[in-house]
Amino acid sequence: MAFVEKLYDAIVDGSEAEALEAVREELRAGTDPMLLITDSMIPAMDDVGQLYQEEQYFVPELILAGRAMKAAMEPLRPLLAFSGAKPAGVIVAGAVKGDLHDIGKNLVITMLEGAGFKVIDLGTDVKPEKFVAAIREHNPQIVCMTALLTVTMMAMKTTIMAIEAAGLRGLVKILVGGAPLNVRFANEIGADGYGETSTDAVALARHMVVSSQHAN
Ligand code: B12
Structure with missing residues (x-):
């Protein structure tokens, strides 16, 4: 398990810039790109879904989280x-x-x-x-x-x-x-x-x- 709190938080908070920054930092530190996806990014989206279900999040938050996820995927794609x-x-x-x-x-x-x-x-x-x-x-x-x-x-x-x-x-x-x-x-x-x-x-x-x- 390579949970990266900064990356997880950036997606849950819907911050594209922070998600991108967190991914870049991790890649510089040599973290396996696949682990970033499986251990931090997917759990973040799952929790966003949960927050939506609990009516703590609404559609705008879903959109922002989706964008942050997409932004974080970009530097990972060529590596995979x-x-x-x-x-x-x-x-x-x-x-x-x-x-x-x-x-x-x-x-x-x-x-x-x-x-x-x-x-x-x-x-x-x-x-x-x-x-x-x-x-x-x-x-x-x-x-x-x-x-x-x-x-x-x-x-x-x-x-x-x-x-x-x-x-x-x-x-x-x-x-x-x-x-x-x-x-x-x-x-x-x-x-x-x-x-x-x-x-x-x-x-x-x-x-x-x-x-x-x-x-x-
Ligand atoms: C982000 C999101 C959005 C974003 C989408 C942004 C985007 N670019 O994709 C936006 C805001 C646009 C959105 C809109 C809507 N959403 Co939405 N959304 C989500 C959310 C929070 C996350 C989905 C996600 O990306 N998960 C992360 C990815 C990685 O997981 P995944 O898609 O399941 O994929 C994994 C597996 O399923 C599998 N997989 C997926 N595809 C395939 C294909 C193959 C071949 C294989 C083998 C495997 C596989 O592999 C993936 C990785 O492991 C979910 C809640 C949730 N937790 O799922 C709700 C959710 C799916 N949405 C929901 C709803 C209701 C809506 C809206 C109707 C809301 C509204 N009132 O307008 C609209 C519908 C728009 C439409 N026509 O499609 C409901 C669906 C309820 C239902 N069962 O029908 C959910 C479950 C939220 C909820 N708890 O109520 N949403």
């Missing part, structure tokens, strides 16, 4: 990125229609890139037809979807149905994640995998690429 020549696989990723939460998705993408995958980030509020078009354009092995709201979870199912209707379902594995999901839901909507954390995303994506190579 993989510099190998051939990607481990191609992935299309996005937050589903109606969902604007992208912190978890960005973290998943950073981790996947760090593990050598080429990731095409479709952003947030991604409509089913945009996923379909991206599969046609980029020919990925995996499609990653995120949903943070119970009301947007069903957009994952409509996206899978659209991929099926386009005749592309057999070409891609579908990996889903996001706080309100679970394995049962993933199975019900016909996804190929569910991951609770960004670390799970990497393990599952590796497994999916290997199994799709065996199938060919």
